[in-house]
Amino acid sequence: MECLDMTKVEEILKAYPQNETSLIMVLQDIHDTFHYLPCDALKKVAQELQVPFSKVFSVTTFYKAFSLNPKGKKIIRVCLGTACHIRGGSEIIQEFERQLGILRSQTTQNQEFTLETVNCVGACAMAPVVVVNEEYHRSVTTIKVKDILKGEKNED
Ligand code: FES
Incomplete structure (x- = not known):
């Protein structure tokens, strides 16, 4: 397991006034940096901004x-809204699960991919749709799943 780079958290905190008004902005920057909110970072934020930890925690869950x-570095969102579902969305998520060796809502061990489902991304005409970070893949089939993953791996 990787240790948390606390200097990054400290740099973020320094960029804002040290009080509760900065809480959400600080949490957003930490989330952008680490792709999640590590517990140690939340403790540090509570301490530095002088906000009770329970308040910080409730904001993170809200x-x-x-x-x-x-x-993961890449968030794969498979749409399971009605239009995508009737065109094979369930088979597509199962194929991603099979190829990545994880279940939906999980992240691969190398932190490369997180697999999620969504209920409509507003592109029903392109169903079934898969969104990888900001990139939309249209008319996805189980055969295309492999190509999508290969393309994403080659981008690195
Ligand atoms: S249901 Fe999938 S984009 Fe609308």
Whole structure:
């Protein structure tokens, strides 16, 4: 397991006023940096901004965009909304699970990929849709899953 680079947390904290008004902005920057909110970072934020830890924790659970678990560099979102579901969305998520060796909501051990499901990404005409970070893949089939993963690995 990797140790948390606390200097990055300290740099983020230094960029904002040291009080509660900075809480959400600080948490957003930490999330952008680590792709999740590590517990040690939350403790440091509570201490430096003089906010009770319980308050910091409740903010992290209130905002859906925040994750308390490590996420992969690439977030794969398989749409399971109605239009995508009837065109094979369930088979596609199963194929991603099979090829990555993880279940939905999990992250690969090398922290490369996190697999998630969503209920419509507003592109029903392109169903079934898979979104990798910000990139949309249209009319995905189980055969294309391998190509999507290969393309993403080659980007690194
Ligand atoms: S249901 Fe998948 S994009 Fe709308």
